[in-house]
Amino acid sequence: MTVNVHSGWYLAAFASELDGEAVPLDIGTRRLVAVRGEGGGLRVYDADCPHRGAHLGQGGRVERGCLVCPFHGRRIGLGEPEGEGSRPWVREHEVVVCGDAVFVRLTDGPDDDRGLRATLKELAAAKPLVKAVERPVAAAADLIVENAFDTDHFTALHKVYRVRGMHHHTGAHGELVMDGEFPMPASPWRGSGAGPSPAAARAYVPRFHARAFSPGVVVTEFGPRHEVHVIVTGAVPDGRGGCVARVAVGVGEGRENQLPMLIAGSERALAEDIAVWEHLNPRVTPRYDTADAAVVAYREFCAGFTDLDPLEAP
Structure with a gap:
């Protein structure tokens, strides 16, 4: 049986149910982690640790702008690195929070928004x-x-x-x-x-x-x-x-x-x-x-x- 995850938007969660600094927010076969910043803002990243593939949302913790992997304690950068030689990192995904609803976009290009962000x-x-x-x-x-x-x-x-x-x-x-x-x-x-x-x-x-x-x-x-x-x-x-x-x-x-x-x-x-x-x-x-x-x-x-x-x- 083939299970596919499509590009575009998902109603991925309700914000009131995302307790904690780092929470798993998987979409089918895509393993994601929701991270709350100091101001309470919500951001979503790939959850597979680049080191050995541990799920960063299952026991990971936020520390000085990084996620600390629960398996080996490696510090994983959030979002693309600023320069060559930076620490391992995980990709960020677009998030829009509308009231209690959390929308996440898994994108393969600009055409899969279809106007939802503005709506x-x-x-x-x-x-x-x-x-x-x-x-x-x-x-x-x-x-x-x-x-x-x-x-x-x-x-x-x-x-x-x-x-x-x-x-x-x-x-x-x-x-x-x-x-x-x-x-x-x-x-x-x-x-x-x-x-x-x-x-x-x-x-x-x-x-x-x-x-x-x-x-x-x-x-x-x-x-x-x-x-x-x-x-x-x-x-x-x-x-x-x-x-x-x-x-x-x-x-x-x-x-x-x-x-x-x-x-x-x-x-x-x-x-x-x-x-x-x-x-x-x-x-x-x-x-x-x-x-x-x-x-x-x-x-x-x-x-x-x-x-x-x-x-x-x-």
């Missing part, structure tokens, strides 16, 4: 993300983001009242976009203290605007123009054919009381998906039809990211 900067200012759910899934990581482009599953699996106008296209930065509407008889926030207008109480027509920035991250804006919520779904391969699925959510200022319902909805939807994903037969060759055009587009989008360090898993 996260906007979210951090307007709708910082909080943890909704994190669960292991015994299924391939790419199934998680694919969900945003599988129109029929919304009504069949999640019992969404109705979807309409769903169409996909490529965004300005190469991201894959899905647009449509989920008309509802009434706002789901009635009784939440949000105080919807009489018009909102009669009809609620949220826009569904999903943007996949990599096979591992999709950012979905959901709601009518006056009440847009953000749901970020990610998947990190576990190196054994499964993955860890994470969902983070964000709401605008003054709507924090809607977070519990949004989190509960995310937990419920992910549980419904997992019940299907973990019973799919990967040996079945898909027979796509016209209703699967967006899913096919997503699969083609995934093929545009480089496989990094493919290894044969046992």
